[in-house]
Structures are given as structure tokens and as C-alpha cells.
């Protein structure tokens with residue numbers, strides 16, 4: 001191996017909270033895409049991910065600073081990544097300082113989303129591989145220094161010593177002595193060996209999340225707490241309907257309010273800046289703005305029909321071309337259509353960001369999941385060259401996907417640029433609810449052919465999802481409202497018919513039900529056995545901005561597939577677990593399903609439960625399972641619920657969730673994700689729905705957007721963790737939530753015999769269905 | 777603008793503010809306290825929670841002039857990282873949070889309730905949380921932490 005060449009100059013270091021930070025600010029930008037960087041999904045930037053120094057630095061005192069492009073969104077990734085680095089380097093946890101998502105110093109790992117942080121950084125690429133490379137390099141350096149073969153050395157607590165150090169006391173050297181304060185100057189070695197799970201001492205352990213004490217004692221710094229010298233306060237004035245454009249702003253209408261610095265107008269973007277937050281809030285409220293309304297919104301009542309009639313962009317995922325024939329020949333055909341509403345991320349903290357945009361550079365403190373893409377967006381919005389825009393991630397309220405974090409960062413940049421002072425923007429609750437990118441509304445229609453033995457012989461699935469805008473990525477700032485108001489075009493659906501599938505199935509949005517074989521050109525990548533299969537997905541234009549919301553489309557699709565599977569099992573009078581197993585082939589989904597059923601003490605019998613009463617309170621159980629994104633995590637959920645037949649209220653009592661996401665980095669963190677995922681999924685299944693009238697979104701606060709508070713009767717959540725050390729690490733933040741609506745819906749059917757094909761399962765909706773049953 | 781004296785976490789502060797300013801803005805912008813947070817500004821979620829004379833209060837809708845000289849405790853005033861309050865310790869032990877943004881409302885609501893009714897029934901606990909929100913749904917752990925603390929009171 002190469003020896004350590006370059007001494008780190010003083011300029012290379014900045015001290016941040018006692019940590020060593022290698023600064024890349026002096027390095028010039030590499031033009032976009034001029035070199036392919038990294039073996040995986042890193043995006044070209046000035047921080048070259050092939051270089052070990054981009055990921056790790058070791059100071060003279062042996063402390064380790066690690067740089068990651070995957071940030072902690074309140075789900076434990078800070079702790080898990082710190083564990084990872086400590087494990088691979090064989091140092092104690094408290095010797096590692098993790099620097100997350102900062103365009104000046106961390107590699108560009110795109111967006112922290114889509115359950116990709118674990119697969120990206122915990123396998124044999126990126127951060128994990130960098131740490132393994134560093135350990136091997138340090139051992140090689142020690143071997144040279146101690147004049148001993150590497151295989152006679154061991155590492156403990158950041159000290160390399162002879163395996164039999166007792167007899168050779170002088171044969172030891174610390175990381176600090178080997179490399180402290182110097183560059184490694186080597187590339188990340190794709191063949192460096194990761195420590196095997198059997199050796200793990202820090203990974204795989206329930207390490208308490210490292211932010212815990214600060215959070216509980218109110219000392220943690222959220223982006224809402226960032227203060228910059230000279231900072232003033234901004235608020236935005238959003239249009240009343242999503243497609244309105246600006247007609248006129250009466251600047252005089254806020255003349256009387258003290259402290260107002262400026263009313264900022266940029267095309268249809270309107271905001272105010274004032275010395276104090278309260279002044280900005282009052283000014284935003286009082287500012288007289290006239291808008292040209294956009295077209296009328298389609299009536300909510302008939303929205304499911306509406307989206308089915310829109311021109312669509314179609315994708316055929318699988319087509320065995322024999323489905324019609326099989327349906328014709330079937331002993332029985334079942335057919336059902338499911339509907340899922342728009343839902344909000346509804347972060348508990350309305351989004352906030354701070355920007356300091358000066359004539360020649362900008363710094364943004366942002367809760368975005370995507371520092372580098374946001375850097376690009378803000379460069380486009382402000383006209384500043386890319387390398388002059390510095391975006392620093394500071395954690396916000398839990399986001400669950402594309403909440404208003406990106407848009408508020410744009411807001412802050414536009415307002416700061418106008419007044420040339422640092423501006424903090426706090427969105428109001430209504431701003432957050434009316435202008436975030438909602439989770440899509442979907443219609444999913446399915447048909448199956450059943451033979452005389454009660455087995456499924458063909459499955460036909462056609463789905464519509466409403467889409468408009470989305471993640472801004474590197475080049476589409478118009479995908480969120482601020483960018484659009486400032487004149488950038490959002491992505492829209494361009495209709496086109498489907499062509500026949502040609503590439504191997506990738507089921508990233510779980511559009512294909514788990515029970516299908518998923519065959520394209522003879523290659524079958526599905527989790528099931530049904531070979532007569534046709535799956536057509538249609539994207540249509542949405543009247544509202546949409547974007548990824550925890551388990552985007554995967555949840556909507558799984559709700560429909562798993563409830564429909566339950567309908568089929570009931571129609572052939574077979575136990576829903578047994579019937580699923582009969583049509584699954586992928587071992588990992590079979591294993592989680594069996595594990596959940598076993599832990600729940602599942603009594604095999606067909607649904608609905610026989611002899612359930614027609615009055616009072618009835619109980620039932622339901623199941624659902626998923627191969628998340630086809631192969632990025634496996635989970636099965638059993639829900640036990642009660643339905644009050646008089647009120648229609650559904651009360652979940654117990655959930656049992658089994659999860660397989662490969663080797664477990666932190667069992668406590670994983671449980672926390674599973675518990676929270678199930679209950680958030682329960683809230684979305686039972687209560688949540690964006691509502692609107694002719695022109696406006698009407699779910700604008702916590703009174704009009706329902707969400708289950710802490711004061712509910714919290715059901716028991718039991719977690720079964722399947723540890724899979726021999727597989728790759730997969731995502732775990734989105735598996736549980738994907739299943740809640742389906743498992744609850746199936747349990748409602750078990751309890752009442754009534755099938756609810758539309759979420760949320762509000763008391764009114766359940767009542768209406770029960771009444772229909774009585775009438776029939 | 778008026779000079780208003782505030783008693784926060786055992787210290788007296790004098791701030792210059794429009795008397796109508798919501799207390800939350802004074803706490804976070806002027807005094808740089810990190811505990812109470814802007815969630816909704818509408819008294820609907822609890823994130824801005826403080827204890828005012830021992831009662832949990834929503835600082836986002838409380839004018840600063842209304843709390844002159846009254847005892848205010850924020851989440852960081854309840855205990856410190858070195859010496860957390862027993863209730864905070866129960867939340868630490870249970871790992872009762874994900875993002876943690878909601879905690880002022882959650883912890884201080886429990887504190888006010890259990891100060892007044894240490895033997896509060898499950899139903900009373902539920903009632904006092906009927907408009908406290910946690911969007912990460914750390915509900916099971918939070919309720920466990922509250923019960924753990926409550927058990928220690930008996």
C-alpha cells in the first residue's frame with residue numbers, strides 16, 4: 001500500500017464541536033458528470049467518494065471523524081452510522097464523530113430517502129467500505145512500523161498490537177500515531193473485508209440513540225433553533241389554491257406594521273421580511289394580495305372516477321398475454337376496485353429554514369433530505385454559481401418524505417436574497433398543509449381467475465396514481481411550490497401508451513402484487529407463483545403537488561393487493577395465512593408471514609369470523625405481508641381489532657409485526673421504527689385524508705386534518721425481528737407502515753363481514769357499510 | 777413595545793416586546809430556548825408546551841404580557857442533560873421518541889398531570905393527551921415512559 005504522503009495543512013482543518021473536519025473548500029468543483037464517481041449511487045461533486053479521505057479522518061488523539069451523505073431524519077441513522085464506523089474501525093462509539101450532509105464536506109449521496117440509507121451505507125460500498133478500507137490500511141501501516149506480519153496483529157480500541165501482546169509489550173501502535181492528522185491518500189478498496197457479523201461488538205447491539213438525552217432535556221438543536229448574527233424573520237404568503245397566479249400585491253397594506261423590512265415579490269412568489277417573527281407573522285396575515293384563481297378543482301366526491309378518466313402515462317410491468325383467456329375459462333372470477341386518498345406528511349413542526357444569501361455566496365441551514373439537490377435548486381433560484389451555494393443539513397421535525405423542508409429552504413433563500421440579510425422562515429401550519437407535496441391518491445382495480453380447486457390461476461391489476469411535481473432533484477426546482485411560484489416548471493405527466501415489458505421486473509413501487517411470478521422474457525423476479533399475470537400502471541395528472549410520503553405508492557398498492565387477496569381467500573373459504581402461503585415462493589416473505597402468524601398465535605380459519613354478533617362490539621383479526629420494493633425488506637403484520645357496531649369506530653387492540661431487513665444494525669432502533677411505522681400506518685388507515693372544495697384545500701390544520709393523538713387507547717405492538725446476517729442490509733423505516741391499512745381492513749372484514757375498499761376507515765364510512773349490510 | 781419581566785427556569789429576564797407577541801416567539805427568538813417549539817401556532821398540537829405556574833400551557837397562543845412574573849418552566853428547565861428530571865430519565869430509558877420535536881408537549885403534559893394526580897388512571901392520562909400529537913407515533917414508548925415514572929412516584 002501507499003505510504004501516507006501529504007500532511008494536512010492547517011487550512012484543511014476546522015474545529016467543529018471538538019471534531020476534526022477535513023475541509024474540501026479549497027478544492028475546485030468537478031464539472032457535473034465529468035467523472036463517474038464511486039461504485040454506487042453517489043453523484044459527482046467536489047468530494048470524490050472514491051477517495052478514502054472523503055469519508056474518514058483520524059486525528060492525532062485517535063478520534064475519528066466520518067462524513068456521510070445520509071442524514072438522520074429522526075429515525076436513528078446518526079446512531080446506526082456511528083455504530084457502523086466504530087465497528088469497522090474497532091474503536092469505541094464515543095471516539096467517532098459523524099458529520100452529516102453538508103455540501104462543503106460530505107460526499108454527495110443524493111437524497112436520504114426511500115429506505116436507501118441502510119442498503120447504501122451498510123453493505124460493501126460507501127461509508128461501510130471506507131471504514132473497512134481504513135482499518136485494513138491502518139493494520140498494513142502498523143505491520144510496516146512494527147515489522148510484524150498483518151495476520152499476527154489485532155486491533156482493539158484504536159490500537160494495533162501483536163496478537164500475543166503479553167509477550168511482546170512494545171509491539172503496539174495507535175491509530176493516532178499511525179495516521180493522526182494526515183491524509184490516507186488512497187482510494188476506497190472494493191475488496192476490503194468488512195468485519196463479519198459474528199465479530200460485531202457495537203453493530204447489532206441495541207445502542208441507545210445518541211440524541212436521546214439532548215432531546216428529552218430540550219437541548220437538541222433543530223433547524224428551528226438556528227440563530228445567525230443579524231438574522232431577521234420571514235413569512236410567505238401562499239396562493240389560496242394550488243394553481244392560482246399572482247395578480248396584485250398592495251404593499252401599502254402592511255405600512256403600519258412596525259419592523260417590516262420588505263415585501264418580496266418574485267413572479268407569483270410573495271413573502272414578507274421583518275425584524276421580529278411576530279411582525280413578519282402579522283404582516284403576512286395583513287398583506288393584501290389578489291390572485292388569479294386556477295381552474296376549478298375536480299369534485300372530491302367523484303375523484304376516484306375522475307382520475308380514471310384522465311389521459312395517462314402507462315407502464316406495463318408484466319404481461320403473460322394469457323390473462324383474458326384464463327379469466328374466460330375460470331371457475332370463478334373476482335373483481336374489486338380500491339381507492340386511497342391524498343394524505344399529508346403533516347410534520348409536527350411546520351417547516352423552517354435559515355438562509356444567508358449575499359451578493360457572491362449563500363449559506364442555507366436546511367432540514368432537507370437532499371443537501372446537494374437543494375444546492376442546485378438554490379443556485380437556480382438565486383442565480384449564484386453552484387459552488388457558491390453551501391447547504392448544511394440541520395435536523396427538522398420528522399419529515400416522512402418530501403414535506404415542506406425543500407420548499408421552505410427555497411423560501412428562505414429568496415427572501416434573504418431580496419434583503420441581503422440572513423432570514424429565518426417559519427411556515428405556518430396552514431402553509432405546511434396547503435403547499436406540501438401530498439402522498440398520491442390512487443385507484444387500483446384487480447381481477448382474478450380462480451379454478452375449481454380454489455387456487456388463483458390469473459391476476460390482472462390496473463392502477464391509476466395522481467402525480468404532479470415531486471422531488472426537485474438536481475434540476476427541477478418547480479417540483480415544489482416555491483420553485484413553481486418563482487417561475488420554474490414542475491414535472492407533469494406526459495401521457496403515452498404502454499409498451500410491452502422488456503426488462504427484468506423491478507417492483508420498486510410494489511405495483512405488482514407479491515403473489516405474481518413477475519416474469520419478463522422468461523426471467524421471474526416476483527415473490528409468488530401466479531404466472532398468468534398482467535399489471536398495468538397509469539400515472540395521471542394531479543391537481544395538487546405530490547411527492548414521496550413514507551412508503552410512496554407501496555402503501556397504496558399493498559393496501560389494495562393485500563385486501564383483495566383476503567377477499568379471494570374468503571371467497572374460497574380458506575384461512576388467509578394459508579392461502580397466502582399457497583401462492584408465495586420467495587422464502588423471506590414466507591418466513592416473515594409465518595413468524596408473524598406464530599407470534600400472534602394465529603388460529604387458522606377462513607374469514608369472516610363465524611357467529612360474530614350483529615350488535616355491540618365485535619372483534620376480528622387480519623393479516624398482510626409485503627416484499628418491500630420487491631426486495632428491500634420483508635414484513636408481515638397481524639392486526640387484532642374491535643368494531644363498535646353502533647358507532648362504527650374501529651379500535652385496534654394488538655399488532656404483531658415480523659420484519660426482515662437483513663443483518664440488524666441496532667435492534668432497539670429497528671423496533672422503534674416498526675412500532676412507530678405500524679401506529680402511523682394505523683392513523684393513516686383510520687383517520688387521515690386531504691379534503692378540498694371547488695377551489696381550496698380545506699384540510700389546513702389539525703382540526704380539519706385528522707390524525708390520532710397521543711390520547712388514544714394505544715394498541716399493543718409486538719415486534720418479531722428476523723436477523724439475517726448472511727443477506728445484504730435493506731431498508732426498515734417503511735416496511736411496517738406499508739401493511740397497516742391492509743391488515744386493519746382485513747380485520748374489519750373478519751369482524752363484520754364488511755369489506756371496506758376505501759381508506760380512511762372512518763366511523764361514518766364503516767357505519768354506512770354496516771347499514772348497507774343490514775339493508776341487504 | 778414594552779419591557780416585560782419573565783421568570784423562566786428560575787431566572788428573571790426582561791425583554792422588550794410588543795405585549796401581544798406570543799410567548800413562544802420570545803422564548804425561542806429572544807431567549808434562545810430550545811425546548812418549546814413551533815408546531816402549529818394554533819393550540820392544536822402541544823409542541824410549544826411550557827409549565828406556567830405548574831400548569832401545562834401552549835405558549836404559541838399565550839401573549840407574553842399575560843405571563844409577567846409568573847413561574848415558567850420549559851423542557852430544558854425541568855432537568856439538565858447531566859441531571860435529567862426523573863420523568864425525562866424515564867423517557868431516556870424507554871427511548872421514547874423518534875424525531876423528538878413533540879417532546880415539550882408530551883413530557884410537560886405528563887408532568888403537570890402527575891404533579892396534580894400522581895395516581896391518575898389510564899383514562900385520565902388519555903384525556904390529558906387528547907390534543908397532544910406525536911407524528912412519529914412513538915406512542916407505545918411514551919406511554920411506557922409515563923407509566924414508569926408514575927410507578928416511581930407511588
Ligand code: FES
Pocket residue numbers: 813814815816817818819820821822823824825834835836837
Ligand atoms: S405550537 Fe402551540 S400547540 Fe401547536
Ligand code: FES
Pocket residue numbers: 074348398873874875876877878879909910911912913914
Ligand atoms: S417523536 Fe417525532 S413527533 Fe414525536
